[in-house]
Amino acid sequence: MTATIVSLMSRNSPSSSPNGQMRGITLAELCIGLALASLLLTLSVPTFHGLLTRSALNVETQHFKQALQIARETSITQLQAITVCPFSTGFHCGDNWSDGWQVITPENKVLVKHRLSNRLFISSNRSQLITRPLSRSTNGTILFCDKQRITQGKAVVVSYSGKSRHTNEAGASLACN
Secondary structure (H helix, E strand, O other), rough: OHHHHHHHHHHHHOOOOOOOOEOOHHHHHHHHHHHHHHHHHHHHHHHHHHHHHHHHHHHHHHHHHHHHHHHHHHHHHHHOOOOEEEEOOOOOOOOOHHHEEEEEEOOOOOOEEEEEOOOOEEEEEOOOOEOOOOOOOEEEEEEEOOOOOOOOOEEEEEEEOOOOEOOOOOOOHOOOO
């Protein structure tokens, strides 16, 4: 009984021919398979890169909004101006938003430091944002852009009240230069 099952399995196996000899794939079949696989891979890489970049844009804008929220809450609870500015290795503000950002108190205490993803760069119409508890805060737009300019940028817009929102609506103000 067992010999009959093995015999039937070997006859119906796709890797054996009707006369019982083993059969493989030809070089032409292998080349066609590799060509199709490389074509699919070539078509999917840009899409995958765009997906990773859009994800990085979403993550970084959320991190920035969280830093703004921490600055706003600290400003209100401690009744002092809190600064959100470009990243620096010391206790002062840097000069390039693309390095990242930090949240600093008037006593130079750093509340938040964040390095920006190397896939992105930032452009802004402000060198720093200051949240104040009892008066107008600095308003501005921080634009997050893809270094390879494959995907559209996202902006975080900060109002005079210190509240922030993000947008990716097309327009001249969102042009990644």
